[in-house]
Amino acid sequence: QVEMLQGEGYINKNFPAMHRQFIRYGIDITKEPMLVYPSLHYQNGGIEIDEKCETNIPGLYVAGEATGGVHGRNRLMGNSVLDYNVFGRRFHRI
Numbered sequence: 001q002v003e004m005l006q007g008e009g010y011i012n013k014n015f016p017a018m019h020r021q022f023i024r025y026g027i028d029i030t031k032e033p034m035l036v037y038p039s040l041h042y043q044n045g046g047i048e049i050d051e052k053c054e055t056n057i058p059g060l061y062v063a064g065e066a067t068g069g070v071h072g073r074n075r076l077m078g079n080s081v082l083d084y085n086v087f088g089r090r091f092h093r094i
Contacts, residue, residue: 001030001031003030003031008030011029011030012030046062046065046066046067046068047062047066047067047068048067049061049067051090052090053067053087053090053091063088063090063091064083064087065083
């Protein structure tokens with residue numbers, strides 16, 4: 001358990017919102033073990049487009065993260081807003 005390794009109060013100090021959320025449902029995560037594992041939270045890849053946001057299907061335009069984004073294979077954390085700025089401006093010019 002995290003509290004055994006990091007000391008009593010660690011969870012409540014570092015993850016107060018999570019602690020409150022679980023307490024709300026009668027689960028004390030400072031005392032009960034919890035399974036934690038990595039998961040996919042976004043997809044790498046997307047629909048291929050040209051500089052005008054067009055696909056190879058006439059009249060079908062794609063923008064933002066549906067294209068895979070401006071960052072290539074991995075979106076930089078917190079920078080998805082850049083996708084909207086870039087593609088919004090490009091699409092506006094069409």
